[in-house]
Amino acid sequence: MTAQNPSSAAPSFPSATILGYPRIGRRRELKKAVEAYWAGASTAAELQAAAEQIQAATLARLTGLGLTERSSVPGTFSLYDQVLDTAVALGAVPARFGALHDADGTLGVDAYFTLARGNAEQQPLEMTKWFDSNYHYLVPEIGPETSFSLSSERVVEDFAFAKAQGTLTRPYLVGPVTFLLLSKASDEAPADFAPLSRLDDVLPVYAELLEKLAAAGAEWVQLDEPALVADLDTPALEVSDAVERAYAALTAPAARPQILLSAPYGGLGAQSAAVAATGVEAVALDLFKGALPSDAELAGFAGKTLVAGVVDGHNIWRNDLAASAAKLDALRAAGAEHGFAVAVSTSTSTIHVPHDVEEETQLDAGLRSWLAFADQKVREVATLAAYLADPASAQAALDEATRVIASRAQAPGVRRPEVRERTGALTAADFSRSDYAVRAAAQDAVLNLPPLPTTTIGSFPQTADVRGARARLNRGAIDAAEYERLMKDEIKRVVDLQEELGFDVLVHGEPERNDMVQYFAENLDGFDVTVHGWVQSYGSRCTRPSILWGDVSRAAGPSILWGDASTGAPITVPWAAYAQSLTEKPLKGMLTGPVTILAWSFVRDDQPLAETANQVALALRDEITDLEDAGIKIIQVDEPALRELLPLRRADQAAYLDWSVKSFRLATAGARDATQVHTHLCYSEFGVIIDAIDGLDADVTSIEAARSRMEVVNDLEAHGFGRGVGPGVYDIHSPRVPSQAEVEELLETAVKHVPARQLWVNPDCGLKTRGYAETEASLRNLVEAAKVARAALAKV
Numbered sequence: 001m002t003a004q005n006p007s008s009a010a011p012s013f014p015s016a017t018i019l020g021y022p023r024i025g026r027r028r029e030l031k032k033a034v035e036a037y038w039a040g041a042s043t044a045a046e047l048q049a050a051a052e053q054i055q056a057a058t059l060a061r062l063t064g065l066g067l068t069e070r071s072s073v074p075g076t077f078s079l080y081d082q083v084l085d086t087a088v089a090l091g092a093v094p095a096r097f098g099a100l101h102d103a104d105g106t107l108g109v110d111a112y113f114t115l116a117r118g119n120a121e122q123q124p125l126e127m128t129k130w131f132d133s134n135y136h137y138l139v140p141e142i143g144p145e146t147s148f149s150l151s152s153e154r155v156v157e158d159f160a161f162a163k164a165q166g167t168l169t170r171p172y173l174v175g176p177v178t179f180l181l182l183s184k185a186s187d188e189a190p191a192d193f194a195p196l197s198r199l200d201d202v203l204p205v206y207a208e209l210l211e212k213l214a215a216a217g218a219e220w221v222q223l224d225e226p227a228l229v230a231d232l233d234t235p236a237l238e239v240s241d242a243v244e245r246a247y248a249a250l251t252a253p254a255a256r257p258q259i260l261l262s263a264p265y266g267g268l269g270a271q272s273a274a275v276a277a278t279g280v281e282a283v284a285l286d287l288f289k290g291a292l293p294s295d296a297e298l299a300g301f302a303g304k305t306l307v308a309g310v311v312d313g314h315n316i317w318r319n320d321l322a323a324s325a326a327k328l329d330a331l332r333a334a335g336a337e338h339g340f341a342v343a344v345s346t347s348t349s350t351i352h353v354p355h356d357v358e359e360e361t362q363l364d365a366g367l368r369s370w371l372a373f374a375d376q377k378v379r380e381v382a383t384l385a386a387y388l389a390d391p392a393s394a395q396a397a398l399d400e401a402t403r404v405i406a407s408r409a410q411a412p413g414v415r416r417p418e419v420r421e422r423t424g425a426l427t428a429a430d431f432s433r434s435d436y437a438v439r440a441a442a443q444d445a446v447l448n449l450p451p452l453p454t455t456t457i458g459s460f461p462q463t464a465d466v467r468g469a470r471a472r473l474n475r476g477a478i479d480a481a482e483y484e485r486l487m488k489d490e491i492k493r494v495v496d497l498q499e500e501l502g503f504d505v506l507v508h509g510e511p512e513r514n515d516m517v518q519y520f521a522e523n524l525d526g527f528d529v530t531v532h533g534w535v536q537s538y539g540s541r542c543t544r545p546s547i548l549w550g551d552v553s554r555a556a557g558p559s560i561l562w563g564d565a566s567t568g569a570p571i572t573v574p575w576a577a578y579a580q581s582l583t584e585k586p587l588k589g590m591l592t593g594p595v596t597i598l599a600w601s602f603v604r605d606d607q608p609l610a611e612t613a614n615q616v617a618l619a620l621r622d623e624i625t626d627l628e629d630a631g632i633k634i635i636q637v638d639e640p641a642l643r644e645l646l647p648l649r650r651a652d653q654a655a656y657l658d659w660s661v662k663s664f665r666l667a668t669a670g671a672r673d674a675t676q677v678h679t680h681l682c683y684s685e686f687g688v689i690i691d692a693i694d695g696l697d698a699d700v701t702s703i704e705a706a707r708s709r710m711e712v713v714n715d716l717e718a719h720g721f722g723r724g725v726g727p728g729v730y731d732i733h734s735p736r737v738p739s740q741a742e743v744e745e746l747l748e749t750a751v752k753h754v755p756a757r758q759l760w761v762n763p764d765c766g767l768k769t770r771g772y773a774e775t776e777a778s779l780r781n782l783v784e785a786a787k788v789a790r791a792a793l794a795k796v
């Protein structure tokens with residue numbers, strides 16, 4: 001079959017689609033398949049067979065759910081990550097990896113995984129958050145030396161596989177502008193190098209791939225350009241110019257599929273005109289998070305198909321079909337006037353939500369009826385497309401959604417007066433502690449810590465024994481008393497180890513927590529947890545976010561010993577108190593902060609996040625009071641996700657930082673002066689939000705820093721950060737044991753930028769993914785290095 005020029009006779013865009021579908025498989029089959037391959041337990045052919053099985057199951061499922069039109073099923077399968085897929089297709093391999101290409105110029109599956117996971121000599125590509133989601137992509141490294149050539153035709157092969165199964169899919173690639181905007185400059189690049197400057201060099205490779213896809217029979221291709229909805233460092237005008245040049249080049253060739261340019265995660269804003277001016281045949285807009293474009297903006301889409309992303313791909317709530325229908329009515333009218341067609345889609349890929357609500361049979365039937373996972377969203381999109389074609393045909397489904405959403409608002413637990421009275425009565429005083437000087441004096445008197453105090457971030461290695469005990473408890477093979485005994489054994493082991501190593505502030509090790517958010521979700525009213533609700537975090541790693549659906553407070557406890565009816569039962573106190581009973585040293589209580597609990601859960605969408613955050617904060621505030629009453633003198637409230645929820649548009653950032661910082665302060669401001677409040681941040685660069693970090697007003701802040709060789713201390717110095725701070729000196733993301741000399745060196749750097757009396761010595765993050773042997777060796781070096789640094793201070 002020869003490729004066609006997508007002109008007048010070209011097939012129109014399908015009336016219903018989604019921008020992407022989960023790739024991990026309904027039972028995480030992809031995780032099992034790739035991990036078996038990495039472990040050498042299966043062959044490349046077996047991995048390929050497993051990948052095809054997942055793709056075949058997805059094709060069958062999506063067509064069964066109603067995506068039956070040509071090109072309506074997106075070809076978004078990936079073995080690891082879509083940005084890596086695109087980098088490998090373009091042949092963009094960093095020079096530091098040497099020659100990864102096969103003799104025939106292709107990058108095979110082993111090269112692909114080497115980039116994702118590193119090898120003996122090389123660190124993998126860096127990993128970072130994909131827009132404002134909890135999905136992590138691999139960051140391509142691009143420099144003047146990067147040579148681009150078509151190096152993998154996996155996207156063509158996947159298309160051909162689906163076609164052989166009887167489905168004409170819509171192949172997916174990260175678009176050229178977003179690909180380069182998300183890349184970082186390579187090690188070889190000069191200081192002022194911008195990857196976007198290589199745009200003209202990647203375009204021919206994209207064009208070659210599009211030609212191959214057309215030859216294989218693809219009628220539409222999806223080029224994903226989410227970078228257009230975010231304010232990045234690159235000026236907006238340069239981005240518009242790149243869009244213009246990129247799509248002029250990609251739409252010019254005769255032999256190509258028609259192009260859908262997708263812009264998920266927010267409104268196009270200033271880039272709308274540039275996108276409208278391109279020759280692409282369809283544009284997908286996020287009309288869930290982004291507003292409906294103005295009439296003038298809509299006029300620009302004349303001649304195209306506007307793919308209306310009215311069903312939220314990023315959260316799990318059932319769509320308000322009547323509200324979506326109203327948006328579609330407005331678009332249909334504008335389309336008739338301006339001459340564009342309208343199709344229906346999800347706002348983003350559904351990669352951020354689990355597969356199917358129907359699997360969660362243990363959930364309350366009412367709650368289940370409020371939810372839409374990926375499969376339910378496909379049906380919603382199909383219903384709305386039917387509405388566009390014939391409103392009457394969809395009326396019953398619209399009414400049903402309206403009825404369910406109304407019942408959700410009335411359901412018990414969704415709005416609880418006792419919770420609302422508390423948040424409604426808050427005053428400014430509830431958000432502030434005494435002056436730091438007053439607190440610091442009170443804390444010094446109680447704690448008696450040496451200079452450069454040593455501590456850890458909270459978790460210790462989660463051994464197979466610990467995880468096995470939890471599995472046995474869940475299976476009913478052991479009872480709660482036996483589980484408690486096993487956890488206490490582990491806590492004692494962790495406390496004894498820290499005593500032996502010579503730490504100044506101890507932790508209990510968090511063995512009882514499966515996950516730092518889910519553990520709290522299981523102990524708070526207003527939350528539920530799923531059984532099969534896995535979503536991909538990165539590569540083969542998945543998380544199972546909890547569902548925050550109702551008003552939050554601590555749940556009533558199993559015994560009257562723990563708390564009263566109004567403030568619920570303590571969650572962490574028995575474990576912390578037991579650990580404190582084993583040592584004379586201060587034992588640090590450990591809580592997860594409100595922003596992180598929200599960021600790593602599926603959060604109710606029926607009220608502002610700020611209100612929900614304050615409810616969580618008050619529950620934590622109650623917990624802090626109980627920890628204090630149990631004799632705990634230091635309490636850490638972790639906020640690793642503080643940076644993650646930062647809005648993509650600069651104009652929205654101040655409001656977010658305001659409520660997020662306030663919720664942390666509300667959680668912690670009830671603490672007595674003498675109680676030392678710590679916080680912990682990791683997972684991203686924090687320079688841009690250093691004011692907000694200061695605004696948290698924690699007495700001590702530990703921040704991930706080892707991997708970036710202490711870069712953050714420059715930000716702290718520039719800001720004039722005045723309270724305690726522990727820049728991490730041990731990179732816990734790798735099994736490597738840092739030498740004592742290395743830690744000493746990092747501490748020497750730190751004391752040059754931060755006054756020594758403010759400095760703490762700690763790892764980058766918790767140790768739960770590490771093994772005991774390397775942890776013990778690393779912590780020993782850390783404590784010894786602190787002693788050396790302390791002695792050096794004493795001399796001056």
Ligand code: MET
Binds near residue numbers: 458516638680765766
């Ligand atoms: C991702 S931050 C983790 C903090 C937590 N206290 C731990 O040590 O595991």
Ligand SMILES: [Zn+2]
Binds near residue numbers: 640682
């Ligand atoms: Zn951390």
